[in-house]
Amino acid sequence: MPTVILLDVSLSMLRPVSGTDGTEEYQRRHLAIHGIGAFLDHLSANSKLEFVSLIIFSSLWEQLVPFTRDYDIIKAALDKTENFDKTFTEAALAAAGSVITEEWGSTSSTPAQVILVTDGSTGIGSGSLKHSLQTLHDRTADDTFPLPFQFPCKLHVVPIVNQSEANLQTTLNMYQKLIDLNNQGGQLFLPEGALSLKSVQTCFTKMAEQCFTPLYAVLQCGHLQCNVQVYPLPQPYHRQQDFKNVHKTVNEVISICGFLDSTDVASPPFISRHLVLPRAITKEESHDKEESKADGKDEDEDGTEEGKTPSFTVLLHGSLKVEGMVALVEVSEDWYGMLYSWADSKKKSNLMLSIFEPGTDVLPWLGELDHLSAHSSMLFPEPPYGFEDNRTPFPVRPQDRRSYAQNCVVWIKATGLQSDIQKILRHARKLPEKQQQFYKELNRVRKAALSLGFMELLEALSTMLDRECTLLPGTAHPDAALQLSHAANSLRSDNAKEYSQNILPLSTNFSGE
């Protein structure tokens, strides 16, 4: 989950904090920087793969550090920050929005979060947060408020304030209003007790713990199991579908249902992608773990032992890669995804989980997902993959063909009609060889004309065939003239007005040849 840290560098951040726990006096900015440092330390210990960017703002803003996993760069940049004029929160939020969209796009597959680190002063005048919130409803299209973010993004606010400050509640209400406006999650983190290095550090660490809770899950294939970490954390799904509201969260057991050839799944759309990283826990350890979980302890495994303990995930990854297959997994009730080997354009490959849209009918070419079953099971009287493994039951075809696959007639443009008529004429000139095609095309056009109530066309067509008859060269087969005038007459008859009655070729003395 890419994270943007928005650090307030207005002059009010220079306000000193009366040191209660030490002799040294700190400014609020020191506390903020210290807190962010603690936040980054938590990341490097627990979530090394997170991208973080640092933006500083006053009345202007600047992206000091673009998205990086090297948190030391951010720490170095933090130490060098200078302070400028006044707080302009709205511009900062807009900046965070544009920085994230530019880098990560605006799809749901990469949810982001913004952490606003500021002090209690919300600015004055037209740039103040108060003013921004007051003018919320009289905005023009060019000057919209940056919230809610136009992409999935949480907003956290960490104000470096003393609990005893005047007007604190008003300020906090405004911050809360921002979070509510965004309405995508996030919360207000307030340092508890008096402002100090310690209270701010605790506050930031608490936030880091909440923001980056990893999903420890069990990957399961029958009796084969493996403890895994799913990264990034799969987001709960809350969406209004056409006929119902869907609220789902990913289970802690990801169970494999079966396997598919990756050519059969054919680039299915997903709502999010996650790395599935094996975690080494032997049986005894896992036992201990369960006990120690209650204590909140998490012991680090020995790095070298870790690599040597066989892990089902590694086996699965290897086989999926070698066979070019994917594993269909159930992540929650009626919610599926797939596991496959994925390489980031380099040689390093890893096990990836793509989570589909919840529901069983999300991939039409695989059919209903809960109607899939092992091909070797007794549900199939004939092997779906053939006796020699030479066919595939996929893609599942819909019962009806789509218009583009069935040569349908559309005459909205004149060219459509013209080309259909030309087709008849081409066959007419090659009678009697093309007799079958001639009548087929003739009936096709006739039926379409009947459906459209286009009776004028039937008359025109028969006139045209009469003319073709007169234009036949002397070398033409005698049958050609007979068929043409028969077709022309038939078009004028009442029978031609019957949709189901096809015009049949005239049986002549020549037709037996």
Add this chain to the structure above:
Amino acid sequence: MAFPHAHKTVIVIDHSPHFSESCKQAIEFDVLFNKNRTSGIIPLAPVMKSMWTCNVEAVLEYCRIVYDVFPKNKLIRLISSDSAANTMNTWKQQEQLLNHLLVLFSAIKPPLAKSRKADFNIMHGLVRAIEVLCETSELQHRMRTSLSPDDSAVVNRGRVICLTTLKSDAHVRTIEECVQDTIVQHNKLAASSDSLIPIDHCELVLLHIVPVGDDSAVTGRTRKEISPLLTSEVHVTQSGKFIALKLMELVQKHYDLFSTTVTGIPMKEEQNASSSANYDVELLHSADAHREIMKSDHQEGVVIQSKEGLPTMTVGLKWCTPKSNVIELQNCLGAYRVTPVDVNSRPSQCLTNFLLSGRAVMLEQPRKTGRVMSHMLASHGGELYIHVLSIARSALEDPPSISEGAGGRVTDYRIQDFGDFMKENRLAPAKAGVSAVKPIEIAKSQLERMTRHWPIVISNTIIFNMVSHLDPLPSLIMKEALEEEEVLECKKAIYHVVGMESRNDPLPVPTLGTRGKGPKRDEQYRQMWNELEMFIKGHAGTSANHNEVLKCLLDCKRPEEGKGSSGSPVKVKEEKADPSRQAEAALRDYEKYQKMSEREKQDLNKVEIKDSPDSPPPVKQQKMSTIGKVTPGPQSLLSLWANRLKSQSTKRHKEFDGRLESDGPQAELYIHLKEELQGNTPDGNFPQNKGTAAAKLKTS
């Protein structure tokens, strides 16, 4: 939006005499393509479509697009209205088909110019439209009758599109009031009925159609709320191709569609096959496919005016000639069905046929810097889809390799075997209703069954390193049900291994990780038997026949267990020729034996004893003949004859166990009896296939 209006649409088509009039747009149908042949011929006079024809055409095109893009749950009903309303189809999904509609329309003759009936009123059709909106669709019915509380709350929204001619703005108001009244009335009816459902909201779209070139007495009007139940809008359009364009515009609005124009498709010229030119094809699909573009700052030059002459915008994406047919797994964020705007134009057909043949095309966004492949066109099961590809940076870039993580340094994973396992557990679509349990649950239970004993590394297993010796037991035992013959096959495999042990064949024990020589061979066999037992035990509960296999294994194994600790190898000698027959024989003998009285048993033993001295020691001979060492050179007639006799004679009698035991042609008799009399335990040296009998004897 939940419960969209688009779930139920009623299209009312005016069938009054007015629409028999010409649309006043001539169509040249007699086009002279071949100039040489037709020189001097005057083309036939152009034809005119009636306004009815134009309406039907436009409505069919509207339906075509909806059915192509949303094959399910976007339902359309058609009503023709003259002096009465004529409902053409139902809400049933199987009647939502273009071909079905074509047949239905053919049954409605075009309106006659002069009709004697006077009471032509579009209200007939509109009243009927409200009626049918009160009928439940299949989905609504299912949800209403569903027991789950989430589903049962159905909001019934719908849309009525009416193609007609309006007299004046006052006429419009009259119609709106009538429709409003009708909804109120029918809602009352529906509220007191089980089969009907009240309308929660209706969107009325009135289309006033005039012949091409004529002026309209009615003015168009955007959506207006008539009541909380009804909104209404009025569109004024000319007939001919304009009505089709109008409905094309509306279908995009009603179903939230957007258009993509694939530009620069290289295509051979029809007249001149050697040269190729570039064509554009416009496609319609759900607007979701372009949400990303619409939000981004790169719209300039991408979102352009429709090239097909539609009054709408389109996203122009450049065709990228595919390099290979192999379709990799793309980072795909969405897949939406598409349909061409101009379905039977030559460029459209070329593109659709290309895609339907199984190839995929990448589409590139025209940007000033760099190439951005943002979409892909591909077909799945005869349907065309546009795939939205992820073009933004991924938060997962540069992940650690799996070899760096837990278990990454282990090198003897059974990759190949798990590959076979995966193939065995590949999924296939089951027919609906084929089983009471969800098919996917059956697949999962099969996985459960097949993984009861599945060591993931080679060094952890013996039996899966000697599968060639155990075949077909491992695959059979995992089946849901075992046939009698299959039980026999399994037993055969067990006897085969017993034979291996008796010959002291080396076992393919994984050498990995073991230093020096590793465990001794009999220790290896012991491990193997234990693993095999664990493996079969896991499946013994599946059925009686599975248990039968376990019993057989335990019978074969039991003698060793007693001896296992003593360390001396058990010399189990076996007739290797056809162990299954032997198994059968053993079983039969055993059963017979059990039924015998003590006296008979003794007799039987005596008979065997009596017979044995005369018969040649066949075991060794047969062993040799099966190995083939007896005939190193070409076989003589005598050797053939002798072999035949030998094989026949071996079949006739059961080999005496004592001889099997002994080293030479002579055997000590009654050893067990002796032991028993002395009070010693009789197992151990006893030939295994008689072991149970002996044990039985002892207890009885």
